[in-house]
Structures are given as structure tokens and as C-alpha cells.
Amino acid sequence: MRLGRRFYTRDSIAVARALLGQTLVRLVDDQRLAGVIVETEAYLGAIDKAAHTFNGRRTARNASMWLGGGHAYVYFTYGMHYCMNVVAGKAEEPVAVLLRAIEPTEGLDFMRQRRKAAKRNADLCSGPAKLCQALGIDRQNDGTDLVASESLFIEKRRGPAIAPADIVASPRVGVAYAEEWAAKPLRFYIANNLHVSKH
């Protein structure tokens, strides 16, 4: 059962927390690759100095941030890496959640082929660019509607939600430039999970 539009059309902190425990699914090259989302970061839009849309900045790169909840925002950085965000909120409200890590559950052999540097299972998807490499996510997936796509979507967790007591909040990674926004606890991860980045 896939997550519907209503799941995504909330503020990015609520979506970032609720995404923990859900399953990211990618169909590529006739393979089904999947993993449980274990680490996210919320980006709060025009007010957030760490966000690509700070001050309402709207460019060709970040255009999909305005498509509304449930779309993908995939960007290229450092000359070699892709990162995937899940857009939250309503259309014309540029807020999103960065997917920082998943615990791989399906298609590990195929992920390993794409992730040549990974030695252990915990190295496969334990970072925002690692999970994109493992799942074959790139700029072609930018703007994808996760509610409708056949090749990239998120399935609802079966069983109980992650308990609030098992969700750790900490400062976001790699945003030291963002002044007072750098220290805000907008990174969320599942406590004691081995597939979280920098554990």
C-alpha cells in the first residue's frame, strides 16, 4: 500500500518524522529495489537559511520544490553526487525532506553492483548520495510524483509506527554555513539503527 497525497501535504517536520519506518521503492532495470527509511532532514523553505529555497530563491535547479507534497526533488552536487528530497506541504510552498539513509531490504545484490565502494550492507545506503547511487536515482527522477509513479514511490509501513521515543532529533549535517539554522534539531533518525549515516 503506497502513501497517498494527504501524507505529504503537511509541514516538513511532520513529514520528516512520519517518513521514518516507511519503505522507499525503486523499480529499475526490471528489478525491485527497496529499503526502510531510517534517517531524514526537514527543510523549512523561505525562512530556513540552510534550504535551497531560502528567501524564496527559485531557480531551474530547485523548480520541483514548488510542485507540492509527494513530488521528488533530486539535485546534483559536488560534481558527482545526487540527493533526493520528498517535497512536503502544498503546491507553491517550497518545503521538503531530504532522505539521508535507508535500511536496504530488497535487491541488495543489485545495489552492491552500483555501490562498488560499499564493503558491508551498512555502507550501501547510509548517506543521501549513497542511497541515490544504490537505487539508480538521478536527475531524471527530479519532479517525479511519488503518488503516481510506477518506478519511484513510498510504501506504507506495515505494523505499528516508529514510537516517538525511538526517534532521535539532532542538528542537520553539512549546513554549518546556515548560522542560527545550523543547530536546530531538524535531522531525525531511528535510535540505534545501524544504517543511519555517521553512526
Place this chain on the structure above:
DNA sequence: CCCGTGATTTAT
């Protein structure tokens, strides 16, 4: 610790 790598953004 340092470096690759190049699109994107920002300043001139």
C-alpha cells in the same frame, strides 16, 4: 586529514 569533480549560483 584532504581531495575529486562540475553544475549551479553569485558577484562583477
Place this chain on the structure above:
DNA sequence: TAAATCACGGGG
């Protein structure tokens, strides 16, 4: 047009 930046990852 040019320069600086970068929501990262891998290797020492």
C-alpha cells in the same frame, strides 16, 4: 564572463 560554492563520499 569569472569566481566561489556545495544538504557528499572515499581514501589515508
